[in-house]
Amino acid sequence: MDSSSPDVVIAGAGIIGASIAWRLAQAGLAVTLVDAGTVGGEASWAGAGMLAPGGEVETRDAWSDLALESLRLYPDFVAELESASGILIDYRRSGAVDVAFDEGEWQSLRRRAEAQRPLGIPSICLSAADVLTRIPLFNREIAGALFYPEDAIVDPRDIMRALRTACCVRGVEIREGFRTRRIDGHGDSVEVEGECLTLHASVAVLAAGAWSSQIQVSVNGAHESRPQSFPVRGHLVGYQLEAGSLGPILRSGRTYVLQRSGGFTIAGTSSENVGFDRNLDERVIRDITARAGDLLPYLSQRSYTTAWNGFRPGIDAPAPEMRRLDGNNIWLAYGHYRNGILLAPVTANLISRQILSSSQHVGPHQN
Ligand SMILES: Cc1cc2nc3c(=O)[nH]c(=O)nc-3n(C[C@H](O)[C@H](O)[C@H](O)COP(=O)(O)OP(=O)(O)OC[C@H]3O[C@@H](n4cnc5c(N)ncnc54)[C@H](O)[C@@H]3O)c2cc1C
Structure with missing residues (x-):
């Protein structure tokens, strides 16, 4: 060329x-x-x-x-x-589970699901027992949960x-x-x-x-x-768990946890307007680990192994x-x-x- x-x-x-x-x-x-x-x-x-x-x-x-x-x-x-x-890509149609911990959160999840249905985004209601079947590590009282079968994960x-x-x-x-x-x-x-x-x-x-x-x-x-365009910094935190211990993405509000095929598990996230500052912010990392441990208490018994940040391209x-x-x-x-x-x-x-x-x-x- x-x-x-x-x-x-x-x-x-x-x-x-x-x-x-x-x-x-x-x-x-x-x-x-x-x-x-x-x-x-x-x-x-x-x-x-x-x-x-x-x-x-x-x-x-x-x-x-x-x-x-x-x-x-x-x-x-x-x-x-x-x-x-010739490179394998870790891609999985994992589905995602959104959980609500009180009646207000549950009503707002249901309203969102109603609005999504005509757009072609299916979801089904799950009981706490259903969530436990899909995510054995999740053992919490909930007001309700939705399963999104078409959401997926890629590395x-x-x-x-x-x-x-x-x-x-x-x-x-x-x-x-x-x-x-x-x-x-x-x-x-x-x-x-x-x-x-x-x-x-x-x-x-x-x-x-x-x-x-x-x-x-x-x-x-x-x-x-x-x-x-402008940067919107986000932090993520990684844990090494047993492979296959978290099937679907688990979400609640602005907190999520997902797992790669090898067991590497990611919790997120933050949304910060700090320009192109690459420094890791320990306060933000503590906030994410606390929220992730709240969502999936099993994580609060584990130490995270790594944390990083990046700049979403805002516009x-x-x-x-x-x-x-x-x-x-x-x-x-x-x-x-x-x-x-x-x-x-x-x-x-x-x-x-x-x-x-x-x-x-x-x-x-x-x-
Ligand atoms: C914490 C976090 C979590 C996210 N999670 C998700 C998610 O779950 N799902 C999802 O879909 N998206 C997610 N995103 C968003 C997603 O990562 C971005 O939207 C996407 O990577 C943007 O791709 P891009 O190619 O536009 O930008 P980038 O990947 O940033 O690429 C831009 C490239 O331009 C280069 N560049 C900069 N200046 C110049 C220059 N002057 N000349 C030449 N090159 C230049 C940079 O070096 C860079 O390599 C997340 C982002 C963050 C930060």
Whole structure:
């Protein structure tokens, strides 16, 4: 591939940028994927990996249909990625259990379930005995519980390892340590300016997560305004438990516990507006472990083995930016906030199809 003039340059190699790169390369385009750090080193490394419209969607809005479509795409996305990369991905349609500890919480869960049914999100009521059958570690008095059979879990770190390999297999040029400063569109071409090098291509995609607003976007040199991205820091805490000891995701309010296949168990989370501060906050970690121990008392007898944080890509708009900028070849794909792992398959399909159908000048590239 001629790295000095690829068809497409993608700025940001999180799950969003890397999924788009893979789809475009599968279609035969020459793609360069650049990242200021490393592939999948930020939010897409930190995410818990719940694929859970049951806990996230309450009304039909700009992104709820996308969330449901992406959940439907996930099993094939994972199977295709495993086959393309040879890397196994820890993905499970685990279901999720939401528990209510008082009548007020139970009524609000039931109202949410009523609102979700017409959107195509099924749930069933569980008694305390039913919950104990599904989650033997959960032995608490409850006012009620709901089971969401379609919610699922994936390990986003597996996805990122697999995407990296699948991209390499398809000839995507990966440039780590390439901090994009500016993307400029001129008619049918774009310039992606880094600190030491400017890349020229037919198309650019801005997919730099929480950092997307730090990259200047212009058309013929004139600044383009667009919704601002910003970081919403979240902490997670990990425990090593016996594999298979927690089947479904367990949720209550803003606290959740989920388990990877090997028994690594994650409790979350927090939502903090502290800019790009990477320091672990012991106070926040104590709050999460206390809430998790309250939800699943078994955890209060265990010590957590690790804790980490990451920056959700918040956006100053009701839904992620997933569109072409008017009149030029720059696409935006950022602002997936707390559902970017879930939304990756649908975002990659949408953006890659728009790019492929947009212009006869864009590939497929002849290797
Ligand atoms: C604690 C936590 C829990 C979460 N749990 C879930 C969950 O359960 N389910 C779910 O669906 N989502 C979850 N999320 C959200 C999800 O992780 C994100 O929405 C998703 O990872 C965003 O992907 P992205 O590719 O847009 O961003 P990122 O993964 O952050 O990727 C952006 C990339 O851009 C790069 N970059 C930055 N600046 C530049 C530049 N100037 N030039 C080039 N590259 C640049 C960065 O280095 C980074 O690699 C969670 C997030 C957090 C923090």
